[in-house]
Amino acid sequence: MLIKRASDIRSSEITDKKLYLNRREFIRAATGTAAAVAAGVGGEAWLHAATPAPHGRKLENIAKSQVSTQEKPNKWEEITTYNNYYEFGIDKDSPSMLARSLKPQPWTVTVDGECAKKGAMNLEDVLKGETLEERIYRHRCVEAWSMVIPWVGFPLANFIKKCEPTSKAKYIEFQTLNDAKQMPGLRSSVLRWPYVEGLRLDEAMHPLTILVVGLYDEVLPNQDGAPLRLAVPWKYGFKHIKSIVKVKFVEKQPLNTWQDSQSSEYGFYANVNPTVDHPRWSQATERRIGEFLRRKTLMFNGYGDQVASLYTGMDLRKNY
Amino acid sequence: MRTVRFLKVLVFVASLGPAGWLVWAALTGHLSPNPLSDITNETGVWTLRFLCTTLAITPLRKITSWHALIRFRRMVGLFAFFYGTLHFLTYVIADRFAGLDFPDGMLAWSTARNLARSVSDDIYKRPFITVGFTAWTTMVPLAATSTAGMIRRLGGRAWNRLHRLVYATASLGVIHYWWLVKADVSRPIAYGIVVCGLLAFRAFYATRRASLRAAAVTAR
Numbered sequence: 001m002l003i004k005r006a007s008d009i010r011s012s013e014i015t016d017k018k019l020y021l022n023r024r025e026f027i028r029a030a031t032g033t034a035a036a037v038a039a040g041v042g043g044e045a046w047l048h049a050a051t052p053a054p055h056g057r058k059l060e061n062i063a064k065s066q067v068s069t070q071e072k073p074n075k076w077e078e079i080t081t082y083n084n085y086y087e088f089g090i091d092k093d094s095p096s097m098l099a100r101s102l103k104p105q106p107w108t109v110t111v112d113g114e115c116a117k118k119g120a121m122n123l124e125d126v127l128k129g130e131t132l133e134e135r136i137y138r139h140r141c142v143e144a145w146s147m148v149i150p151w152v153g154f155p156l157a158n159f160i161k162k163c164e165p166t167s168k169a170k171y172i173e174f175q176t177l178n179d180a181k182q183m184p185g186l187r188s189s190v191l192r193w194p195y196v197e198g199l200r201l202d203e204a205m206h207p208l209t210i211l212v213v214g215l216y217d218e219v220l221p222n223q224d225g226a227p228l229r230l231a232v233p234w235k236y237g238f239k240h241i242k243s244i245v246k247v248k249f250v251e252k253q254p255l256n257t258w259q260d261s262q263s264s265e266y267g268f269y270a271n272v273n274p275t276v277d278h279p280r281w282s283q284a285t286e287r288r289i290g291e292f293l294r295r296k297t298l299m300f301n302g303y304g305d306q307v308a309s310l311y312t313g314m315d316l317r318k319n320y
Numbered sequence: 321m322r323t324v325r326f327l328k329v330l331v332f333v334a335s336l337g338p339a340g341w342l343v344w345a346a347l348t349g350h351l352s353p354n355p356l357s358d359i360t361n362e363t364g365v366w367t368l369r370f371l372c373t374t375l376a377i378t379p380l381r382k383i384t385s386w387h388a389l390i391r392f393r394r395m396v397g398l399f400a401f402f403y404g405t406l407h408f409l410t411y412v413i414a415d416r417f418a419g420l421d422f423p424d425g426m427l428a429w430s431t432a433r434n435l436a437r438s439v440s441d442d443i444y445k446r447p448f449i450t451v452g453f454t455a456w457t458t459m460v461p462l463a464a465t466s467t468a469g470m471i472r473r474l475g476g477r478a479w480n481r482l483h484r485l486v487y488a489t490a491s492l493g494v495i496h497y498w499w500l501v502k503a504d505v506s507r508p509i510a511y512g513i514v515v516c517g518l519l520a521f522r523a524f525y526a527t528r529r530a531s532l533r534a535a536a537v538t539a540r
Contacts, residue, residue, distance in 0.1 A: 077353070082352055082353040082354060143502070145354060188506075190503050190506075262503070280447075280500065287354065287356070294419040
């Protein structure tokens with residue numbers, strides 16, 4: 001029997017280190033792909049039993065508003081289990097299951113850009129001196145579904161005045177929290193983070209535009225964008241940025257996240273408009289959550305009398 | 321023989337599972353606040369899963385040499401058609417019918433006419449609907465010729481050639497899914513990889529068989 005000594009093994013027989021490392025890399029990549037495929041193919045298999053948000057602290061001294069719609073609001077269960085909040089996953093029910101990890105307290109909003117009062121503000125300061133109002137608004141998603149939501153908030157205009165924007169401030173830009181420890185969905189690169197939205201300053205100053213801190217007279221649930229989110233009822237839902245940590249006054253039109261993601265489909269203005277279809281689906285009708293028959297979508301989501309003048313002379317087909 | 325028959329019953333019942341589960345979940349309120357959208361999504365995804373399964377049978381049979389597998393292929397294929405049809409009907413009812421005006425009431429001739437127009441306009445206008453509808457259409461002749469009598473009438477070779485249409489069905493199904501998602505294409509990509517793999521196996525196998533045949537000819 002011939003037992004080869006180490007020196008008998010030709011160097012050519014020994015696998016090159018680079019090669020076997022490559023091989024491991026390859027196996028790792030292959031199993032990674034296989035796992036991703038398995039997750040993708042099996043992913044939507046189970047509709048999870050989404051759990052409505054637990055009820056939060058009751059908000060005091062809420063005024064009623066003249067601009068509230070008389071339509072019947074959607075249920076708490078619907079508003080807190082059917083959410084587009086990609087920071088907590090891409091499925092409608094994922095925010096309801098994953099948003100518990102968000103810590104809405106303490107909360108700081110940083111003000112920056114073309115304004116006199118720059119710096120960090122805690123949420124209490126943002127709310128100081130504000131009278132909270134119930135605003136029951138129609139909410140229309142770009143995906144052609146809608147709800148009626150009893151928000152609690154105050155005019156964004158009040159906040160803007162506190163910041164004292166300069167004459168150079170033409171737009172306002174918002175950012176959502178960008179903390180993967182609190183928001184598991186940030187690990188996916190489905191959108192470019194942080195989520196950014198913006199408004200023209202006159203849109204932001206419009207009395208219908210509000211900063212929201214509550215829902216159904218309670219503190220805003222995490223999955224709906226706690227502790228501070230935007231509501232602009234004549235625009236599609238994706239303009240209603242959630243969990244705001246940064247406000248910046250700027251001269252140039254901001255690049256909002258969905259426009260950045262797919263500019264042929266999502267624009268900056270995103271006004272609800274039944275005559276301008278999404279390239280892939282019609283915006284003429286919508287499904288009100290809880291109903292079977294679809295409703296006709298209204299121009300500016302039914303707020304045309306109040307906001308149409310903001311856009312006189314503008315081609316809304318181009319500025320979708 | 322007996323085992324296969326028993327397994328077929330098992331596969332049949334299991335294949336009805338997703339539909340049964342959807343009905344149960346819809347009746348007991350276990351779907352999301354937008355149940356029609358859930359039903360549309362789930363039936364669509366299950367169509368793709370059954371298409372992938374039916375496409376996996378031949379490769380599996382070749383790899384494992386378990387030839388009885390072929391006896392499940394028709395059933396799995398017909399379930400793909402079943403879920404595809406449910407998917408299409410859900411779209412027609414929840415998306416098209418529900419969006420109509422009913423000038424003469426719901427049960428009127430004008431409703432049928434408007435529905436037909438609404439569906440055909442949408443198929444014509446929206447590429448992802450065009451593709452999805454085409455995918456469903458390609459399954460119709462396959463389902464229609466799935467009986468033993470039809471196989472006999474067509475002859476094995478013609479029947480086999482016709483049923484290669486399922487490659488188109490699966491590919492179009494993946495494109496349909498790809499074009500409808502908003503931003504996250506990871507799920508359509510996953511199905512794309514599976515379908516590509518299953519079709520690549522066939523391409524590889526066909527070329528190998530061709531070269532073996534050529535080699536046999538030269539050897540002679």
